[in-house]
Structures are given as structure tokens and as C-alpha cells.
Amino acid sequence: MRKISPTSWVTAQNLFKQIFAIALFAIQAPMLGPRAFGLIALVMVFIGFCEYVLEIAATDALISVKDIEERHYSTMTTVNVACGITLGALIFAFAPGIATISREPELVPILRFMAALPILTVLASAPNAACRRELQFEPLVTRVLASTTAGGIVGLILTFMHFGVWALVWQATIQRVLNVAILWRLVKMPFRMGFSVPHFKELRRYAAPMLVSQTMSWAADQIPRYILGFFLGASELGLFSLAARLSDIVVQLAVSPRYGVARIEMRQFADQRAGIELATRRILTHMSALTFPLCIGAAVVMPLLFATWLNARWAGGVLPAQLMMLGVMPYVTHYALSAALLGMNRQSSIAINATAQTFTLVLVSAVFAPLGLYPATAAIACRPLVTATIPIIFARRYGGIAAKGVLLAQMPPLLAAGATGALVFGLKVLLSPYLGSVALLIWLVLAGVVAYGALIGLLLPEFTAQLATRLPRLSRAS
Numbered sequence: 483m484r485k486i487s488p489t490s491w492v493t494a495q496n497l498f499k500q501i502f503a504i505a506l507f508a509i510q511a512p513m514l515g516p517r518a519f520g521l522i523a524l525v526m527v528f529i530g531f532c533e534y535v536l537e538i539a540a541t542d543a544l545i546s547v548k549d550i551e552e553r554h555y556s557t558m559t560t561v562n563v564a565c566g567i568t569l570g571a572l573i574f575a576f577a578p579g580i581a582t583i584s585r586e587p588e589l590v591p592i593l594r595f596m597a598a599l600p601i602l603t604v605l606a607s608a609p610n611a612a613c614r615r616e617l618q619f620e621p622l623v624t625r626v627l628a629s630t631t632a633g634g635i636v637g638l639i640l641t642f643m644h645f646g647v648w649a650l651v652w653q654a655t656i657q658r659v660l661n662v663a664i665l666w667r668l669v670k671m672p673f674r675m676g677f678s679v680p681h682f683k684e685l686r687r688y689a690a691p692m693l694v695s696q697t698m699s700w701a702a703d704q705i706p707r708y709i710l711g712f713f714l715g716a717s718e719l720g721l722f723s724l725a726a727r728l729s730d731i732v733v734q735l736a737v738s739p740r741y742g743v744a745r746i747e748m749r750q751f752a753d754q755r756a757g758i759e760l761a762t763r764r765i766l767t768h769m770s771a772l773t774f775p776l777c778i779g780a781a782v783v784m785p786l787l788f789a790t791w792l793n794a795r796w797a798g799g800v801l802p803a804q805l806m807m808l809g810v811m812p813y814v815t816h817y818a819l820s821a822a823l824l825g826m827n828r829q830s831s832i833a834i835n836a837t838a839q840t841f842t843l844v845l846v847s848a849v850f851a852p853l854g855l856y857p858a859t860a861a862i863a864c865r866p867l868v869t870a871t872i873p874i875i876f877a878r879r880y881g882g883i884a885a886k887g888v889l890l891a892q893m894p895p896l897l898a899a900g901a902t903g904a905l906v907f908g909l910k911v912l913l914s915p916y917l918g919s920v921a922l923l924i925w926l927v928l929a930g931v932v933a934y935g936a937l938i939g940l941l942l943p944e945f946t947a948q949l950a951t952r953l954p955r956l957s958r959a960s
Contacts, residue, residue, distance in 0.1 A: 495623040499630060500731060506634045507727075508791060510641050510649070515795045516720030518647040522654070523723045524584055524711045525592055527704045528573050532600035534700040535693060536565055537607055543689035544611030555608045556676040558685055562604035563675065573597040584708075586716055592651055602658045609669035621668035628664055633657030702840040706847035710858060713851040721799035722859060729806040732780070733813060736773040740765065741817040748825020758822060759883045766818045766891035771945055773814050774892075774899035775934045780807045782906050783926055790919040802859040809863030812870045815888060819873035822881055831876040838872055898937035906930045 511519070540558050547554055573580075577593035613622050637653025645652070666673060711719040744765045748758075780787075781804040788800050816835075823831050842865055850861040877883040906926050913922055938945070 495619075495626050498627060500734065502630060502634060504731070506638065507724075509638060511724070511796065512791075512793045513641055514646065514649065515717075516724070516799065517717040518650055518720070519723055520711060520716030520718070520720030521586065521588060521592065521647050522650045523707050523719050524586065524589060524716060525596055526654075527708045527711075528580070528593070529596055529599050530704055531700060532566060532569060532603040534703070535696040536562065536569075536600075537603050537610075538696050539689045539692040540604065540607035541611045541614070542692045543685045544607065545614055546688040547684060550615065551681070552674065553676065553678045553681045554685060555612070555671070556674040557678050557681045559605070559608050559673075560675045560677050561682065561685075562607055563601065566601035566604045569600045570597040573600070584712055584716075586711075588647070592647065595651060596655065599655065599658050602662050605662050606665055608673075609665045609671060612669055612671055621665060624668060625661055625664040629657045629660035632660050698836055698840045702836075702843050705844050706862065709844070709847040710851050710855075714855055714858070718798070718855045721796065722802055722855060724796070724799050725802035725806040725859065728780070728803050729810050732773065732776050732807065732810050736776055737769060737810070737813055737817050740769045740772070741821055744769075744818065744821035748821050750825070758826070758881045759887060762818060762822045762877070762881070762883050763887055763891035765821065766814060766888060767895065767942065768945060769818055770811075770814045770892040770895040771898075771938060771942060774811060774895045775902060775930070775938075777807050777810050778899045778903035779906060779927075779930045779934075780804075782903050782910070783923060786910065786919055786923050786926070790923055798855070801856055805856075805859045805863040809866055812866035814892060815870045816866060816873055819877045819883070819888070822877055822883065823873065826880055828876065828880050831873075831880065835872050835876065839869055842869055894941040895938065898934055898941055901937055902930050902934040905933050 540562055544550065544554060544558055574594050574597040577590045577597070580593060581587050581589040610622065613619065633653045633656040636656045637649050640649035640652055643649075707719060707723070710722055714722075748761065784804045784807065785800050788796060788803070792799075816839075820832055820835070843862065846861045846865050847858065850858040874883075874885050874888055877888070878885060906929060909929055910922065910926055913925065917925065
């Protein structure tokens with residue numbers, strides 16, 4: 483029997499999580515409404531710090547230590563438990579204050595109930611790191627599949643039992659409890675606690691940079707949500723969270739995979755710059771050819787998708803979802819040029835860019851949130867287009883990559899996607915009186931795929947030929 487590669491394990495995990503989450507949300511959203519999801523989004527601003535910062539930084543530090551010893555694991559586990567208990571106690575104690583500031587009294591019991599989750603989250607660092615050091619991804623994927631499924635089933639049952647927001651609370655709690663329990667059960671290592679100053683100092687050297695980086699990522703993702711929740715309330719935050727989730731799916735499917743490969747391919751330019759502009763333009767073209775039609779096409783059919791999928795309580799999320807979907811398009815420039823800068827070993831430029839992105843996102847959220855959901859979403863969606871100038875400047879300075887070339891590389895996919903979007907919109911207007919929403923949605927998607935395929939084949943025949951060659955390989959591999 484062929485051994486499954488680590489990449490295949492991770493790919494299977496990510497694919498399952500996306501499909502399962504979408505299916506679960508499709509059932510729960512019409513029943514729970516946006517307010518329930520908005521309340522959970524507010525809670526996760528605080529609970530998520532351990533997941534996005536402490537747990538990832540601790541795991542990375544344990545992976546980075548060259549000669550790992552048992553004392554490294556026990557020391558990190560002890561530090562994690564101390565941090566988790568401290569954070570959990572602070573959340574429990576300040577829950578009334580957080581609820582008062584957020585003007586959501588219902589947050590108090592939810593925050594106090596979920597205050598134990600930070601401790602559970604950080605307990606996974608040691609076995610997680612041990613598996614990754616040995617490239618043993620099967621236990622990691624198994625625990626995600628099992629815990630996500632079990633948590634989702636519990637959440638779904640409680641949703642049908644009309645538990646409201648508590649269905650989501652128990653869903654998140656069960657998922658995290660099983661996540662830790664299953665991992666420690668599958669990984670053959672003892673659970674030990676203890677503290678060693680020399681081992682802690684060695685771990686701290688690796689963990690400190692990751693703490694800074696992950697804190698910035700967490701701040702960019704969570705602080706704007708809290709700002710929006712503070713000014714707009716839980717219901718409108720739920721609408722924004724849905725819009726952000728839909729746009730993130732496009733990023734994960736069309737942008738991130740190519741970026742992950744490109745940042746490795748670009749390493750050949752660390753010592754020599756010949757051909758870097760050509761390689762960057764090729765990455766920009768390929769990435770935009772996949773991303774732009776998804777963004778424009780989704781924006782066109784979004785009203786129909788909401789009408790088919792969700793009920794009237796979610797109608798206010800149509801425009802935010804359209805705006806956020808279009809706001810994904812500038813990320814092609816961000817990711818492609820970041821890959822080029824990493825290939826040139828310009829990590830400092832990446833750090834500056836990440837800091838600028840976080841700062842501008844928080845600033846835009848704070849300035850526009852008081853004006854309402856639509857102005858705030860529009861400003862957040864436009865922000866990546868404005869801040870794309872930062873990586874463009876760095877790419878020009880260190881790699882000689884001209885701004886004109888960056889734009890021209892994305893022009894053929896933009897033209898093809900724009901023309902396809904106009905065609906799909908016209909068909910929607912013509913056919914809507916004669917077809918039901920589901921049938922109309924299917925016909926529009928099929929028409930969009932055929933039209934874009936034909937246009938991109940004319941404008942980028944080389945890219946189309948490469949894609950046509952790879953599809954049979956992928957089908958045989960699957």
C-alpha cells in the first residue's frame with residue numbers, strides 16, 4: 483500500500499474542513515440567524531488569541547529546536563498551561579466589562595463558559611510539534627476530522643433543538659475538547675509538566691519572533707471584528723463575518739496554494755536576480771487567472787445565491803459579500819510580490835508590509851465602522867487595493883520589478899473575467915422571469931465557466947494549455 487505523503491494529508495484536511503464548514507453553515511445559518519454568529523465572532527476575538535498566537539508560536543518553537551529533549555516539551559507545556567489559565571481567568575473575570583462595552587449582555591455567560599478553552603488549546607502544542615517534527619501528519623489529520631465532525635454533529639443537533647447561540651458554543655467546545663484528547667491519545671508521548679530555565683531560554687529564542695508575527699496576524703483578523711461589533715452590534719457583525727468567510731474561501735482555494743509553491747520556487751533568485759521579473763509576472767498571471775473569475779462571478783450571482791440559500795434575516799449581507807469578494811482581487815498582487823520578496827530573502831520587507839496591513843485595517847475599521855455596515859465593508863474591501871502600493875515599491879526597489887509589469891500581467895484575466903461577469907449579469911436579467919432560483923444559478927455558473935474558458939483561451943493560450951495538461955494528471959492522482 484502506497485504511503486500517503488504529508489502534503490496529501492494536509493490537503494485532505496483543508497478540503498474536508500472547508501466542505502464540512504460550508505455544509506454545516508448552510509444548515510445552521512437560516513435557523514440561527516446572523517446575531518448568533520456575531521456573538522460567537524465577538525467571543526472568539528478573545529478566545530482565539532491562544533489558538534492564533536500562543537499555540538502556533540509554541541508549536542513552531544518546539545519544531546525549531548535542533549536537538550529536542552523531553553524537558554523542552556514539559557517546559558513548553560508548563561508555560562502554555564500557565565498562560566492558558568491566566569488568560570482564561572482574565573476572560574472570566576472581565577466578562578461583564580466586555581459585555582458592557584460591547585453592549586451585549588448575552589456575552590457574559592458565553593464568555594465565562596468558554597473561558598476554559600484557552601487551556602485546552604495550548605495543551606495541543608507538544609504532541610502537535612512531535613508529529614510535525616517526524617512528518618507524521620496522520621494523527622493531526624485524524625484528530626481534526628474526528629473532532630470537527632463530532633463538534634459539528636453536536637452543534638447541528640442543538641440547532642434543531644432550538645438552543646440558539648448555545649448550539650455554536652457547544653459545537654466549538656466539543657470540537658476543542660476532542661481535538662486535544664484525541665491527539666494525546668494517538669501520539670505516543672507522555673504528558674509531563676516541569677520547568678527548566680535553560681530549556682525555556684532556548685525555546686524563547688524561537689518563540690519570540692513567532693509571537694510577534696502571529697500577534698499581528700491575530701490583530702489584523704480579530705480587532706476589526708471587535709470594532710465592527712462594538713459600533714454595529716452582533717447581528718451586523720454576523721453579516722460581515724459571513725462576507726469575510728466567503729471571501730476567505732476564495733483566498734484559500736485560488737491564492738494561497740499558488741503562493742505556497744511560488745515562495746519556494748522564488749528561492750532560486752536569492753543570489754541572482756536574472757529572470758525574477760519574468761517569473762513574478764508569470765505567477766501574477768496564473769494567480770489572477772484563477773482568482774478574478776471567482777471574485778467577479780461570485781459578486782454577480784451573490785444576490786441569487788443568498789435568495790436560494792439563506793432567509794430574509796441574511797438579506798443585508800448581500801452587498802457586504804459582494805464588496806468583500808471584489809476586495810480579494812488585489813490580494814493577488816500582495817501574495818505574488820510577497821513570494822518574490824521572500825525568494826530574495828527580504829523578510830524585513832515582508833514584516834514591514836504585514837505591520838502596515840494590520841495598522842491600516844484597524845484604522846479603516848475604526849474610522850468607518852461608526853458610519854454603518856456598508857461604508858465600513860466598502861472601506862475594508864478597498865484597503866488592499868490602496869496598500870498594494872507597499873509591496874509594489876519593495877519589489878521595484880529590491881528586484882527591479884516594474885509596477886507597469888505587475889499591472890499588465892493581470893490585465894488579460896481581468897478583461898476575461900470582466901467580460902464574463904457582464905455576460906452572466908445579462909443572462910441573469912434575461913432568464914430570471916423564466917427560471918427558478920436554483921435552475922437559474924446552475925445555468926449562470928455553467929455559462930460563466932464556458933465563457934471564461936473561451937476568453938482566457940484566446941487571451942492566454944499558453945496558460946490554458948498548461949491547465950489542460952494538468953487536469954488529467956490530477957484526476958489520475960485522485
